[in-house]
Amino acid sequence: MQRHDVASVTNAPIVAPRAFSPRDTQKVGGVALAVWVVGGCGCPVLHSMKKMLAAAVSRVLGGGAQKPASRVLVASCNYSNDATFEIKKCDLHRLEEGPPVTAVLTREDGLQYYRMMQTVRRMELKADQLYKQKFIRGFCHLCDGQEACYVGLKAGANPSDHAITAYRAHGLCYAYGLSVQSILAELTGRRGGCAKGKGGSMHMYGRNFYGGNGIVGAQVPLGAGVALACKYKGSNEVCLTLYGDGAANQGQIFEAYNMAALWKLPCIFICENNRYGMGTAIERASASTDYYKRVNFIPGLRVDGMDVLCVREAAKFAADYCRSGKGPIVMELQTYRYHGHSMSDPGISYRTREEIQNIRSKSDPIMLLKDKMLNNKLSSIEELKEIDVGVRKEIDDAAQFATTDPEPPLEELGHHVYNNNLPFEVRGTNQWIKFKSIS
Amino acid sequence: MAAVSGLVRRSLEQVTVREAINQGMDEELERDEKVFLLGEEVAQYDGAYKVSRGLWKKYGDKRIIDTPISEMGFAGIAVGAAMAGLRPICEFMTFNFSMQAIDQVINSAAKTYYMSGGLQPVPIVFRGPNGASAGVAAQHSQCFAAWYGHCPGLKVVSPWNSEDAKGLIKSAIRDNNPVVVLENELMYGVPFELSSEAQSKDFLVPIGKAKIERQGTHITVVSHSRPVGHCLEAATVLSKEGIECEVINMRTIRPMDIETIEASVMKTNHLVTVEGGWPQFGVGAEICARIMEGPAFNFLDAPAVRVTGADVPMPYAKILEDNSVPQVKDIIFAIKKTLNI
Numbered sequence: 001m002q003r004h005d006v007a008s009v010t011n012a013p014i015v016a017p018r019a020f021s022p023r024d025t026q027k028v029g030g031v032a033l034a035v036w037v038v039g040g041c042g043c044p045v046l047h048s049m050k051k052m053l054a055a056a057v058s059r060v061l062g063g064g065a066q067k068p069a070s071r072v073l074v075a076s077c078n079y080s081n082d083a084t085f086e087i088k089k090c091d092l093h094r095l096e097e098g099p100p101v102t103a104v105l106t107r108e109d110g111l112q113y114y115r116m117m118q119t120v121r122r123m124e125l126k127a128d129q130l131y132k133q134k135f136i137r138g139f140c141h142l143c144d145g146q147e148a149c150y151v152g153l154k155a156g157a158n159p160s161d162h163a164i165t166a167y168r169a170h171g172l173c174y175a176y177g178l179s180v181q182s183i184l185a186e187l188t189g190r191r192g193g194c195a196k197g198k199g200g201s202m203h204m205y206g207r208n209f210y211g212g213n214g215i216v217g218a219q220v221p222l223g224a225g226v227a228l229a230c231k232y233k234g235s236n237e238v239c240l241t242l243y244g245d246g247a248a249n250q251g252q253i254f255e256a257y258n259m260a261a262l263w264k265l266p267c268i269f270i271c272e273n274n275r276y277g278m279g280t281a282i283e284r285a286s287a288s289t290d291y292y293k294r295v296n297f298i299p300g301l302r303v304d305g306m307d308v309l310c311v312r313e314a315a316k317f318a319a320d321y322c323r324s325g326k327g328p329i330v331m332e333l334q335t336y337r338y339h340g341h342s343m344s345d346p347g348i349s350y351r352t353r354e355e356i357q358n359i360r361s362k363s364d365p366i367m368l369l370k371d372k373m374l375n376n377k378l379s380s381i382e383e384l385k386e387i388d389v390g391v392r393k394e395i396d397d398a399a400q401f402a403t404t405d406p407e408p409p410l411e412e413l414g415h416h417v418y419n420n421n422l423p424f425e426v427r428g429t430n431q432w433i434k435f436k437s438i439s
Numbered sequence: 440m441a442a443v444s445g446l447v448r449r450s451l452e453q454v455t456v457r458e459a460i461n462q463g464m465d466e467e468l469e470r471d472e473k474v475f476l477l478g479e480e481v482a483q484y485d486g487a488y489k490v491s492r493g494l495w496k497k498y499g500d501k502r503i504i505d506t507p508i509s510e511m512g513f514a515g516i517a518v519g520a521a522m523a524g525l526r527p528i529c530e531f532m533t534f535n536f537s538m539q540a541i542d543q544v545i546n547s548a549a550k551t552y553y554m555s556g557g558l559q560p561v562p563i564v565f566r567g568p569n570g571a572s573a574g575v576a577a578q579h580s581q582c583f584a585a586w587y588g589h590c591p592g593l594k595v596v597s598p599w600n601s602e603d604a605k606g607l608i609k610s611a612i613r614d615n616n617p618v619v620v621l622e623n624e625l626m627y628g629v630p631f632e633l634s635s636e637a638q639s640k641d642f643l644v645p646i647g648k649a650k651i652e653r654q655g656t657h658i659t660v661v662s663h664s665r666p667v668g669h670c671l672e673a674a675t676v677l678s679k680e681g682i683e684c685e686v687i688n689m690r691t692i693r694p695m696d697i698e699t700i701e702a703s704v705m706k707t708n709h710l711v712t713v714e715g716g717w718p719q720f721g722v723g724a725e726i727c728a729r730i731m732e733g734p735a736f737n738f739l740d741a742p743a744v745r746v747t748g749a750d751v752p753m754p755y756a757k758i759l760e761d762n763s764v765p766q767v768k769d770i771i772f773a774i775k776k777t778l779n780i
């Protein structure tokens with residue numbers, strides 16, 4: 001029995017075969033089609049389903065559809081539309097109430113979160129590969145393991161909210177709308193990169209997304225400034241301002257806390273606590289590792305950063321808090337990175353392989369979501385595998401582009417020094433070499 | 440008669456540099472809602488040096504913001520606000536304190552448009568008094584023209600008189616790039632005539648263009664900020680001895696208008712640079728290097744000469760401080776040396 005790619009109209013593709021058996025087959029347009037029926041569903045409506053199916057298929061094929069014959073509509077009564085989950089209660093600081101302890105996950109959202117997290121995971125692994133093949137140079141800080149943070153934050157905030165982070169940025173870049181292709185091509189320094197090859201790993205920008213910042217901690221006052229602009233314009237938007245457990249000890253962050261609280265800026269200060277600042281465990285860097293409690297006058301939440309639903313609910317709670325004009329809030333996401341600090345760090349001199357393996361087997365964010373979805377009939381192994389295949393292709397295509405797209409032309413070395421400026425000349429390495437500078 | 444004299448009075452108004460900057464900011468705040476001012480004491484105190492007097496009363500808390508003593512924090516906040524579409528004026532009480540925030544000025548503001556491949560402009564102004572004052576000693580007297588002038592992505596201006604101050608602050612605010620405006624505390628109280636043209640709300644001094652303050656034939660004297668006045672004094676003294684100096688007011692440090700300097704040197708064949716900052720790696724050093732690289736070199740009849748601040752941290756005692764900053768006599772001496780007189 002051949003399986004074919006299906007275009008799902010009812011949001012329900014072919015059900016996984018392992019638990020079920022084929023009851024009937026139909027030949028449609030010369031293509032063998034298996035109609036799988038759920039054993040446990042007890043469908044007395046099987047017969048009418050077949051009729052529905054035939055009608056739907058002939059509608060597709062008879063209507064001179066562009067879809068290939070292998071694309072077939074399959075109705076299934078198996079998937080749930082949504083499921084409710086209990087999520088870990090957040091630790092609270094100076095808050096009476098926190099985010100809800102249950103979360104509803106729709107099938108649609110679940111599939112989207114799964115796809116996005118899988119994309120970030122695969123993209124980071126591809127970057128690892130490209131770095132080892134020397135297509136990527138310099139700094140490359142990977143975030144695999146932390147996918148739930150980025151997808152959850154994006155899901156909990158509004159589409160028009162703003163975000164800024166430090167240099168471990170690829171995951172948030174993707175969540176905030178940059179394509180895998182534009183990210184990988186920027187990493188390989190090609191003209192098709194999102195910054196035209198001018199910035200590299202740490203300097204990627206997008207709509208309402210302010211990078212990608214190389215100086216540890218500097219992005220936090222920047223984020224508070226974006227929040228100031230939101231309040232100034234009356235836009236009802238907030239700024240998600242991310243920093244790590246290492247950066248949390250930067251003085252300028254405390255300056256930003258003070259001004260954000262003083263002026264009630266709609267800034268969500270988000271500490272991604274992945275337990276290590278480069279090679280230094282949090283206990284060796286911070287007198288207090290309760291990052292959500294750092295500020296006496298700003299409320300805080302500590303969130304399970306490996307559970308995308310936890311992050312989503314906390315982000316929504318925090319964004320609502322800020323939007324209501326109460327001022328800033330701090331969120332600590334407890335998460336973990338599988339890779340070392342950067343590609344030059346194997347990541348095992350300051351932590352054990354066992355620890356990494358333990359997290360992978362017990363707390364991997366993608367695995368946790370997958371289990372939730374499968375155990376609650378929000379999806380199937382087949383369907384998720386199909387998503388994996390699609391993601392893999394997307395990444396491979398992007399990598400192909402990123403390794404074949406040409407480097408930026410030398411003539412553009414001097415471009416983008418100033419904005420909205422008349423063209424002028426930029427000095428090269430000696431007085432006779434000049435580059436034209438265009439805005 | 441009365442009407443005519445009224446016109447004459449209006450057309451040449453005496454305005455101090457402080458008032459000129461104040462007017463410039465006021466006009467730009469009125470013109471564009473996105474413009475706002477933040478810094479220590481800028482609002483209720485009317486400005487540490489009273490440069491922002493009256494602005495908080497007129498525009499209120501939203502647009503004139505007093506900050507805590509957190510340079511790195513508020514400079515970063517200003518840069519972030521600029522990235523998100525506002526047009527902040529970030530005041531440093533003096534540029535000495537900008538060192539605390541210099542990472543935000545250089546790494547977050549200056550470099551971002553380039554690093555983003557042209558996606559993210561940063562329309563911000565950093566302004567405040569720069570260089571030596573009187574008796575404020577070493578930590579409060581440094582000139583930052585060379586430090587900021589070093590960095591691509593920044594524009595750096597250094598006004599001398601009221602016309603410079605007003606026109607340059609307005610141009611800086613309207614510019615979509617990070618602009619550092621190096622004012623001078625000792626010039627704040629000095630009045631100058633402001634022409635009727637300069638009094639107009641649309642009067643701008645272009646960034647990147649020097650001004651020839653005094654025409655001359657024997658020697659080119661190039662300066663920026665307060666020393667421009669000293670150069671003009673020296674020129675007046677020397678004129679009595681038959682030496683005619685061409686005095687150039689740079690107005691902009693970066694991008695430097697070397698063409699105006701070159702054209703002048705090709706006419707006079709002699710060059711003296713004058714600045715308040717330290718000699719090593721300074722503004723004068725850059726001018727000399729560029730003159731050597733360009734067409735004017737072959738027109739020099741003598742090596743170019745620099746007059747600068749003394750190469751020490753600024754001392755406090757008056758006799759020591761006086762001899763640590765270029766005086767009129769030092770400029771005259773250098774000019775005569777260059778002309779071999």
